[in-house]
Amino acid sequence: EIVMTQSPATLSVSPGERVTLSCRASQTVYSNLAWYQHKPGQAPRLLIYGASTRATGIPARFSGSGSGTEFTLTISSLQSEDFAIYYCQQNHKWPRYTFGQGTKLEIK
Amino acid sequence: EVQLVESGGGLIQPGGSLRLSCAASGFTVSSTFMTWVRQAPGKGLEWVSVIYTGGSTYYADSVQGRFTISRDNSKNTLYLDMSALTAEDTAVYYCARGSDEGDFDYWGQGTLVTVSS
Numbered sequence: 001e002i003v004m005t006q007s008p009a010t011l012s013v014s015p016g017e018r019v020t021l022s023c024r025a026s027q028t029v030y031s032n033l034a035w036y037q038h039k040p041g042q043a044p045r046l047l048i049y050g051a052s053t054r055a056t057g058i059p060a061r062f063s064g065s066g067s068g069t070e071f072t073l074t075i076s077s078l079q080s081e082d083f084a085i086y087y088c089q090q091n092h093k094w095p096r097y098t099f100g101q102g103t104k105l106e107i108k
Numbered sequence: 109e110v111q112l113v114e115s116g117g118g119l120i121q122p123g124g125s126l127r128l129s130c131a132a133s134g135f136t137v138s139s140t141f142m143t144w145v146r147q148a149p150g151k152g153l154e155w156v157s158v159i160y161t162g163g164s165t166y167y168a169d170s171v172q173g174r175f176t177i178s179r180d181n182s183k184n185t186l187y188l189d190m191s192a193l194t195a196e197d198t199a200v201y202y203c204a205r206g207s208d209e210g211d212f213d214y215w216g217q218g219t220l221v222t223v224s225s
Contacts, residue, residue, distance in 0.1 A: 034211035036153075043112075043202065043215040044145075044153065050209055087153055091210035095166035097143070097155040 002026055002093050006086075006100035012108040017078050021103045023071040023088035032092035035064055035073045038102075039084045047086075048073065083107055110134035110214045112203050117219030124193050124223070130186040130203030130216055138181045141206035144188050146199035147218075156201070157188065170196070193223045 003026040013019050023033070035048040046055040048064035051071060061076040075082055088100040116128040128144070144156040157167045157177040165177050176189040186203050200220050204212035 032210060036212075038153070043217050044204075044212075045215070046207075046211055046213050049207065049211040049213075053209075055213065085152075089153075089211070094210060095158045095160075097158070099153045099155065102152045 001096055002029060002090050002098050004088055004090055004098050004100035006088055006103050008103060009101070010104045010106060012106050013078055014108045015078050015080055019075050019078060019105065021073040021086055021105075023066075023073070023100050025069045025071075025090055028068045029090040029092035031067050032090055033064075033066070033071050034089045034091060035062075036087045036089065037082075037084045038087060044087070078105070110205065112205065112214060112216035114201065114203055114216045114219040117201065117221045119222045119224060120193055121225050122194055122223055125189070125191040126193065126221060128188040128190070128201055128203075128219060128221070130188075132184050132186065132205070135205065136181070137179045137184055137186050140208075142177075142179065142186045143204050143206060143212060144177060144186075145202045145204055145212070145215075146197075147202070148196075148199040151199075154199075158206070159186070190221070193221075195223050197221060198223045 005024045007022045031051040033051040036044045038044040052064045063074045085102045085104045111133045113131045141160045143158040159177045174192045178187045200218040202218045203216045205214040207213040
């Protein structure tokens with residue numbers, strides 16, 4: 001099983017700041033990496049697929065990069081609605097899809 | 109518009125069985141792969157099961173032999189039959205649509221399953 005490790009677990013930031021979230025895979029997943037945003041009581045939302053392609057309707061302030069085992073999600077200028085938990089997920093070794101443990105963005 | 113609506117969750121005693129449903133609209137469940145993901149209280153997302161267009165099914169080790177994923181094309185609905193439930197199965201269960209790129213592009217709001225005596 002491919003283990004996905006996200007860092008940090010929690011990030012305290014202020015609106016308007018630029019943030020970078022990290023995700024590491026225990027073995028290469030090439031570019032088969034997705035990022036999701038999850039708010040309490042809501043459905044998770046796909047943000048990025050293929051490591052760097054924004055999903056439909058996702059604002060340009062969200063960007064993804066990386067390949068192989070190291071990936072990042074960057075939010076260029078945090079908006080109030082961006083405070084949530086973010087998960088990375090590999091879909092290279094299907095059907096054994098695995099998620100990272102999540103990074104919580106909280107308001108400083 | 110793509111929509112997924114889960115139902116069937118509730119309080120169930122350890123050892124019991126439950127069937128979750130996921131009604132889809134805006135697409136057909138047989139046209140792409142469909143999956144179940146769960147989130148236990150205070151925990152992250154955990155993939156549970158997947159059914160591919162050809163009918164192949166796969167499960168996480170934690171539910172293998174106890175859960176069964178299926179779909180009814182005439183009702184455009186995905187199911188998850190759960191048996192031999194334990195407290196560790198307590199979670200919000202989400203159904204999600206698989207995309208051509210392999211990610212999960214649409215999710216339902218989830219249904220809560222609580223296993224407790």
